[in-house]
Amino acid sequence: MTDIQPDDTVDARGAACPGPLMDLIGAFRSAESGDVIRLLSDTEQSLTDVPEWADEAGNELLAVEELDDHSAFYVKKV
Amino acid sequence: MSEHIVIVGGGTGGTVLANDLADRLEAERDAGDVRVTLVNDGPEHVYKPVWLYVPFGQREPADGRRALTDLVDDAIDLRIDRVVGLDTEAQELRFSGSEQPVEYDHLVLATGSTLEPDRIPGLEEGGHDYYSESGAIDLREELLEFSRGDLVLSVVGTPHMCPAAPLEFVFMTDDWLRERGLREAVTITYTYPIQRVHGNPHIAEWARPIMEDRGIQVETFFNAEAVDPEAETITSMEGTELDYDLLVTIPPHGGVDLIEEAGLGDGGWVDVDKHTLEAEAAENVYALGDTADTGVPNAGSVAHYQAGVVGQRLASEIRGRPATATYDGKTLCFVETGMDAASFVEFDYETPPSPAPPSEKLHWSKLAYNESYWLTARGLL
Numbered sequence: 001m002t003d004i005q006p007d008d009t010v011d012a013r014g015a016a017c018p019g020p021l022m023d024l025i026g027a028f029r030s031a032e033s034g035d036v037i038r039l040l041s042d043t044e045q046s047l048t049d050v051p052e053w054a055d056e057a058g059n060e061l062l063a064v065e066e067l068d069d070h071s072a073f074y075v076k077k078v
Numbered sequence: 079m080s081e082h083i084v085i086v087g088g089g090t091g092g093t094v095l096a097n098d099l100a101d102r103l104e105a106e107r108d109a110g111d112v113r114v115t116l117v118n119d120g121p122e123h124v125y126k127p128v129w130l131y132v133p134f135g136q137r138e139p140a141d142g143r144r145a146l147t148d149l150v151d152d153a154i155d156l157r158i159d160r161v162v163g164l165d166t167e168a169q170e171l172r173f174s175g176s177e178q179p180v181e182y183d184h185l186v187l188a189t190g191s192t193l194e195p196d197r198i199p200g201l202e203e204g205g206h207d208y209y210s211e212s213g214a215i216d217l218r219e220e221l222l223e224f225s226r227g228d229l230v231l232s233v234v235g236t237p238h239m240c241p242a243a244p245l246e247f248v249f250m251t252d253d254w255l256r257e258r259g260l261r262e263a264v265t266i267t268y269t270y271p272i273q274r275v276h277g278n279p280h281i282a283e284w285a286r287p288i289m290e291d292r293g294i295q296v297e298t299f300f301n302a303e304a305v306d307p308e309a310e311t312i313t314s315m316e317g318t319e320l321d322y323d324l325l326v327t328i329p330p331h332g333g334v335d336l337i338e339e340a341g342l343g344d345g346g347w348v349d350v351d352k353h354t355l356e357a358e359a360a361e362n363v364y365a366l367g368d369t370a371d372t373g374v375p376n377a378g379s380v381a382h383y384q385a386g387v388v389g390q391r392l393a394s395e396i397r398g399r400p401a402t403a404t405y406d407g408k409t410l411c412f413v414e415t416g417m418d419a420a421s422f423v424e425f426d427y428e429t430p431p432s433p434a435p436p437s438e439k440l441h442w443s444k445l446a447y448n449e450s451y452w453l454t455a456r457g458l459l
Contacts, residue, residue, distance in 0.1 A: 015373060016374075017277070018272045018277050019237075022237075022271060022272070025271065025301050025315070029197075029301075029303075029315070049272065052299075053273070053299060056316050057299070057301075057315055057316040057317070058316070
């Protein structure tokens with residue numbers, strides 16, 4: 001378990017690809033620099049989509065928690 | 079006692095469903111056991127796929143409009159009004175044209191998508207679109223005069239109506255310019271928010287080599303942040319800036335506020351069981367088409383198939399039987415790959431799409447269906 005405290009959580013469990021990544025990007029549109037967004041996704045594609053986008057956009061993927069039936073991504077807006 | 083079914087939205091899903099119920103529940107209507115109301119905020123039904131052809135001068139906006147009174151069975155109560163309030167506990171709707179709330183026993187929300195270009199600074203001033211009638215007309219004026227420079231097609235947000243239409247537009251533009259001897263003087267750039275050129279990986283994998291062959295430049299991971307109409311640039315959240323002479327965008331989409339206000343889902347999309355299409359947060363409420371958050375494309379074929387499922391389920395409920403019809407994710411799209419060739423895809427929740435080789439026959443099939451659509455709206459096809 002991580003002890004990172006997110007500023008906002010996007011629960012995209014149940015959404016088909018690329019829904020979770022688009023939901024995360026939507027949250028980043030209104031986030032402030034320095035905010036940490038937690039994305040919950042049960043789509044396997046998110047394990048590659050999210051790190052690739054964070055890298056491309058210059059944001060920081062702080063942690064990925066792989067839980068029983070979903071993953072939690074903590075991404076910081078730089 | 080008569081049960082009241084109310085359908086909100088007279089687009090493809092709502093209109094097909096109204097006509098489906100008029101037929102399916104004929105005996106119950108005649109016996110006075112059920113009545114069906116279709117509510118729309120305007121008197122016309124709009125068939126949006128026509129707009130793709132308007133900028134190229136191939137169709138007129140009026141080709142996509144028909145009076146609802148000409149399409150909807152006389153057995154349906156057609157109410158031209160706007161729903162301004164929904165109380166799913168009391169099972170009541172409020173209308174802009176009346177103080178008196180209207181009770182329902184079964185509600186179907188088919189309110190569709192609306193464009194929200196103001197979410198991106200400068201987009202409304204700097205961008206053109208073919209996702210609205212006025213946008214398609216304005217784009218026609220621009221495109222007919224456009225003979226050289228940088229054309230950028232930017233998909234700003236997903237989900238959006240007709241996920242194939244951005245690909246169709248750049249394929250058609252490429253072909254249209256070649257036919258007119260202008261292609262070498264124009265660069266075409268296509269931008270998409272994720273790391274591939276389409277949300278569906280199978281369609282993306284099919285489309286990307288065609289784009290490369292046709293010299294269509296691609297910018298992936300491009301999420302538009304702002305448009306500068308003076309400098310004629312569009313910049314992304316990822317830090318890329320593109321110059322344009324003609325900017326065509328798929329603006330951000332949203333659903334109607336009513337849905338979020340009623341607690342049925344975020345952004346105007348109703349959280350539903352993706353098989354039964356029942357709302358998760360309220361009893362006796364269905365959603366279909368763009369309005370239902372199922373994860374399948376926002377396409378007319380989806381609304382059409384879902385209307386059949388909801389029609390069967392409502393008929394079962396009215397007759398006091400268990401509703402067993404379910405939606406399997408079926409989606410069907412023709413995809414134009416030029417001015418005289420098209421592909422075709424069909425898929426569902428379990429079966430991925432496998433685009434057919436582009437052909438002239440499929441192009442004419444698409445145009446033929448667009449004409450036949452009015453039979454679909456009437457519930458006949």
